[in-house]
Amino acid sequence: MTTPDIFISLQLALHIVLSCILTFTVAQNPVDTYAPTVNVNCPETSGSLVRTFTPQTQVLNTSEAEYIASRESNVISNAWSNWLGNASDIGYNFEDLQGKFPRIGIAVGGEGYRTAQYGAGVLLGLDWRNTTARDEGTGGLLQVASYLSASSGGSWLLGSLLMNDWPSLLELVYGNGGNLSSWLLDLDLIVPSSPLVSDGGNQAYWGSILASVESKATTGVPTSVTDLWGRMVAYHFLNQTTRGNFYTNQTSHGAGQLWSQMSHLPNFQNHTIPFPIVTADSRYAGSGITTNVPLNSTVYEITPFEFGSWDPGLSAMLPMHFAGTYLTNGLPANPSACVTGFDQASFVMGTSSSFFNAVLNVTEGTFGFNTDDGDEDGMKFIFDQLLSHTPSSNVMDAANWPNPFKGVNSVTFQDSSSDRLELLDGGSNLEKTPLSSLLVKARGLDVVVVIDGSADDGNLWPNGTSLITSFERISSVLSSSHQPMPPIPGTAAQFVSTGVNMRPTFFGCNLTQGQPAYPIVVYLPNAPPLDGSAPATNTGNTQFSYTSMFTAVFINQAFWNTLGGFKPNTTSPDPNWGKCLQCVAIDRAVTLRSDFCSQCFAQYCYDPNNPPSQSELPGRQFAFVNPDLGGLQKVTQWLEENKGRLAGIIVTVILVIAGIVGFIFWWRKRRARRSRYSRVDELRDDDEPWRYYENRSLELTRRMSIT
Incomplete structure (x- = not known):
């Protein structure tokens, strides 16, 4: 036998051994609560399970409307008082504003770990519970928001906040030393134990993940690589997983946590949480599109109460509790053909970030990930295992959702004749921040805050592409169902030349008579530190691990930028930025703008007739600098975790x-x-x-x- 033959034989033997290990592990894992329940009795109703409407007759789900009304009446009014005080600092009388508070929404965009961390840093700077943010005047905006939408990596942040019952951002990211573990971003998303496929820790991790997905597959519900992906996300962002039990089967690691059960959480019942929305794009079923999808592709939203789309082509919603059920014209095949438990939190988060249509070569089972850190080999190995245990007819590079809208709007709905929906990353149409969901006419928002962590240019900073896409999509596809957007720069080059991609900007400050009513858009893009120090927040989409030190530096930079605003032609923060943010938040409730707020708007508003210039932002560094070069923090952490073993060795x-x-x-x-x-x-x-x-x-x- 030649040397190459021996090498191939050894590889085959290793593969067989590892497969046996995984099969044994799968049999032992207590994570089958990921499986949905099939053949459930459907609700006894004389009509359709699907709620349909038109752009002209759209209304909110009854439960959503009741939640918003209760939050705005019982929670937000007090939050405004906390944030503004008597409003004299910004030139108003708080008593005059009572009962006229604007409705505010926040959109957190996404692209992996980067945007989850960027969103966390920004929300920390907008959170009244953080004393530094409160003192600077920015802390409080989160508490007066009625809606919080997210997609892709932003959905990881939102899902983590929700399923952990709305802790402070610092507790969420770093843990509280008690019942709340930290985000485990230093453990690689795909190969947490080591870059080696044969590593025992990786095998235990993958074994539990495969057990979850196989438990779903055995029910006959289709699975895909998105199921694997969502379960990986769960280990790093949901509760039940700690460093101590990460490679064990002591918990279900987030399996069994349902999006539709979110309403049972104490802070949701108390209306403490802005109403949450997660979005996902779609491609025409069976099309196999591997590029960005067109603007008219249906965009779906997932709330605690409903799944569906406000897009004019569909205009239909299904109760979230029955997601995963096949329906035709809103009806099941028989009275006991309903499905429950499909809406796993990890699957929702995985669906919103499912970018595999762009990276997965299904034929070869390759992903185009970095081969140096083991992510490519690890993902290929676990994907091969999934293929060997699930039906070959499944579509593997998208999230498979049984279609409850079959037969609905057959002329305009792209998947009206399909049995399945193929859902993709929420930024697959280049609208990387889910602004459209907040502009649904029935929601009636006055102010929308856009947290844009996109990596668009050569240095991985935003260049306005997401906002431009939203503008184009609303103008061309959603004009009948959504509020219009205010004027913005028309191209990415104009976003860059005006500098509004590198600083906070208000769009739509001055409505003129006769114009369609649009909300004010507050744009908070990921940008280099104001003081000119080295940036650490412009990392790649497929960086799947961050040391603890790296995360701390990252979130710290995002936090201080959120508190700093900008002062033209300086590298100093604006001491009035917090008050200016209060001005824009309350602006639609006032009839005459105060002198102080007028000065703020002159500095922060985008005027298309007199645009600003990027020259007003001197001294910024744009090239990424690794804040933990060499992984010193990871070495320190390894020493801490292995100190007992190390002591024996010493x-x-x-x-x-x-x-x-x-x-x-x-x-x-x-x-x-x-x-x-x-x-x-x-x-x-x-x-x-x-x-x-x-x-x-x-x-x-x-x-x-x-x-």
């Missing part, structure tokens, strides 16, 4: 060294003694002192005998 090494030193001393002493004896044997007689005294005695005796 003691062993000391004993071995002591033994070696002792042996050397013994050997040298023995050698010296043998050397001394050898020299005695080699001495001549006249060199031996006792010979002198013996000869002297014989000479004296001889002389005495002669005498």
Whole structure:
């Protein structure tokens, strides 16, 4: 047998052994609560399970409307009072604003770990619970928001906040030392234990993930690579997983946590949480599109109460509890053909970030990930295992959702004749921040805050592409169902030349009579530090691990930029930025703008007739600088986690060294003694002192005998 043949045989043997290990692990894992329940009795209703409407008759789901009304009446009014005080600092009287508070929404965009961290840093700067943000005047905007939408990596942040019952951002990211573990971003999303496929920790991790997905597959519900992806996300962002149990089967690691059960959480019941929305794009079922999808592709939203789309082509919603059910014209095949438990939180988060249509080569099973850190090999291995255990008819590079809208709007809905929906990353149409969901006419928002962490240019900073896409999509596809957007720069080049891609900007400050009513858009793009220090927040989409030190630096930079605003032609923060943010938030409730707020709007508003210039932002560094080069923090963390084992190794090494030193001393002493004896044997007689005294005695005796 030749050397290559031996090598191939060894590889095959390794693959078989690892497969056996995974099969055994799958059989042992207690994570099958990921499986939906099929053949459930459907609600006894004389009509359709699907709610349909038109752009002209759209209304909110009853539960959503009740939630918003209760939050705005019982929670937000007090939050406005906390944030603005008596409003005299911004030139108003708070009593005059009562009952006229604007409705605000926040959109968190996404592209992996980067945007989850960027969103966390910005929300931390908008959170009243953070004393520094509160003192600077920015903390409080989060509390007065009615809606919070997210997609892709932003959905990881939102899902983590929701399923952990709305903790502070610092507790969420770093843990609280008690019942809340930190985000585990230093453990690689795909190969957390080591870059080696054969590593035991990786095998345990993948085994549990495969067990979850296979439990779903055995029910007959289709699965895909998105199921694997969502379960990986769960380990790093949902509760039930800690460093201590990460590679064990002690918990279900987020399996069984349902999006439709979010309403049972205490802070949701208390209306503390802005109403959450997660979005996902779609492609025409069976099209196999591997590029960006067109603007008219249906965009879906997922809330605690409903799944569906406000797009004019569909205009239909299904109760979230029954997501995963096949329906035709809104009806099941039989009274017990409903499905529940499909809306796993990890699957929702995975669906919104499912970018595999662009990176997965299904034929070869390759992903185009970095091969140096093991992500490519790891993802390929677990994907191959999934293929060997699931039906080959499944579409693997998109999230498979059974289509509940079959037969609905057959003329305008792209998937009206399909049994499945193929859902993709929320930025697949280039609208990377889910602004459109907040502009649905029925929601009636006055202010929308856009947290844009996109990596558009060569240095991985935003260049306005997401806002431009939203503008184009609303103008061309959603004009009948959504509010219009205010004027913005028309191209990415104009976003860059005006500098509004690198600083906070208000769009739509001045409505003129006769114009369609649009909300004010507050744009908060990821940008270099104001003071000109080295940036650390412009990382790549497929960086799947961050050391603890890296995360701390990252979030710190996003946080201080959120608190800083900008001062034209300086590298200093704006001491009035917090008050200016209060001005724009309350602006639609006032009839006459105060002098102070007018000054703020002159600085922060985009005027298409007199645009600003990027030259007003001097001294910024744009090239990324790794804040933890060499992974010093990871080394420190490894030492901490392995200190017991390391102590034993150190003691062993000391004993071995002591033994070696002792042996050397013994050997040298023995050698010296043998050397001394050898020299005695080699001495001549006249060199031996006792010979002198013996000869002297014989000479004296001889002389005495002669005498």
